[in-house]
Amino acid sequence: MRHVISILIENEAGALSRVVGLFSQRGYNIESLTVAPTDDPTLSRCTILTTGDSDEAEQITKQLHKLVCILRVSALNEEKNGSQERELVLIKLPTPNRNVREDIKSLSDIFGAKIIDVSPETYTLQYVGSSEEVDTFCETVFKMSDVLEVVRSGVLGIARGNHYMHS
């Protein structure tokens, strides 16, 4: 089962390595991990996508909580109001002729993606959506065109409604 875990962590040297170390030490899997400072620069927000049964997820949450550098932990998929997830993908494609350029342009319009970089030989697309939507977008692009590079951000998540993680 898929679990999205959100963490507020002290923005200090070695903090992230403790989180990553915990996963490898205990044999848990990290599918994706994103991290950046919050509005309070002494804290970072980290979203981890992991898989495992519910006992495993509970252990992960407890073990994360136990880390001295972690302030808050929440399993977003257990939020009672649900949660919102977003992922961003950047795809660089070759554009050998006008037909390809037009097809890609119309595809990106349909999906609401953006062409954020253009060169005589390439386009770079940007698309934001849930992980599923990003998967669909990528699959469609891969069917229509060759691909030079794919960069996915990993999942970001936030609880719905009036639930929020406070420092």
Add this chain to the structure above:
Amino acid sequence: MDKLCGAAQLIRALEELEVTEIFGYPGATVVDIYDELLNSQKIHHTLARHEQGAVHEADGYARASGRVGVALVTSGPGATNTVTALATAYGDSIPLVLISGQVSTSMIGTDAFQEVDTMGVTRPVVKYSFLCKKPEDIVPNIRKAFFIASTGRKGPVVVDIPKNCQSRSYLFDYEPSSDMHLRSYNPTVYGHKGQVNRAAEELCKAARPVVMAGGGIVQGAAGPMLESLVARLNLPVVSTLMGIGAYPCNDRRYIGMMGMHGLYEANETMHHSDLVFAVGTRFADRATNNVRKFCPEAKIIHIDVDPASISKTVHADIPIVGDAAAVLGQINSKLEELKAQPHPEIGKWWEQIAAWQDKKCLSYTEKEGIIRPQRVIETLYRLLEGRGAIITTDVGQHQMFAAQYYRFPGRRNFLSSGGLGTMGFGLPAAVGAQKALPERLVVTVTGDGSFQMNLQELSVARKYNMPLKIVILDNSVLGMVRQFQSVFYQGRYAATYLDCNPDFVKIAEAYDCVGIRVTEQNKLEEGLKQALEVQDRPVIVDVVTDTDTKVLPWQRADGSMIDMLLNTDLSQ
């Protein structure tokens, strides 16, 4: 305000934290600290002979005294040598602070001489760690380290200090200490009230209850609360290895150690109970055997300060997160309020337990011409009973014999590496314990294998005229592994014969200690008595024991608590 260099500030902070003893080994990146240490009137330094020894000594000091142990080592090999000892302390939740030197900040990351990523190397085996990036970090980090090491589930903390941060070339104001508050670290002390009430009610309802006492009772100083709870409800008590002494082993309500080499009656009591009241234990695999077959009829109440230990291996029906002493205090108050009495059927339960005890699982037969290892521990106990001796052990058969045959009357009397199982722990731990409690009799029970790991620390014991008694159960083999080979590998003894052991009496003499060899049973008591008379230096008593004796009972792997090989199953 005084202006002081980083090294002087470190020493002052340690003095304010009431540190009186540091175990260490110098090197290039800690010479400034060592220089400042010479100025301290309050802190004594013990020079170990190996960094692993230094940290085990700090660990033994902490286990014996309940205070935070402190060790000081240099960068690179100094730091890497501590890893096993840190992991040992981490495995048993022992509060200690390791101060390690580091290359100067400008050199970090250049693969400089004696540079190693100490934070990285130690991270999986410590509770927390700090790298001081500037001189001003030293004092706050040291204060945090002591706070973290000694609260919640205790454990070792590393403070890595680059050489330039210690230097006399930069003087700055000393920050006075203030209340400690870490926003991301708030261990729970008191248990959830609803859960406490449920636990108290279940305790009153149980007809076949058992208390499973773990090391958390020792670390959390919860013994008196446990004793009053046990007395009120007339409960039987078993302990894990780390919980030995948590409840007085000479009390009639103490059944014995449970687990892999636990007593028959202790494992039977666990297996047939209807309520396991577990305090300060993490349900380690050596205690539970196969968790799916563990105590099939029992509800589990689990009290632990570490929420991650609850339902990690064994599902808890009533989990209570909190400090053992605080939660037991709460439960006692509730029992008082309920005017709780022993369960009407508890007498029947005790009768059943007495029947299991009648099996005499620790009995053994003498063997012609050779001393049984069990006999050594029994004799030792007879000679030391009532003297409040501290026994440290290494790891292997001798450790289990000590756990089974010695009746520890109180807390902090049995110092042993339970979680990690570190051979080479016993002697340095004894040195640390003797430093903490100079008036107490300290005995190391060890084996001929274990003793050869870290025997260099004998120098330290000799230097301080410590009257340690080192009793070697010398069977010329790595007995614990050999007993596996004997029973499960058709007697194919791979690498367990300690060919060419040294003469341990001569080792004692080489270190200017006293060496005694005992080879005959009728000389055993005399040899041990002779050792007890030595007051001015360590004594090694090399007792030549039987090679084939096995530690029994012995749980079958993957079985339930009662799947045990007994003395009636295996010929000795």
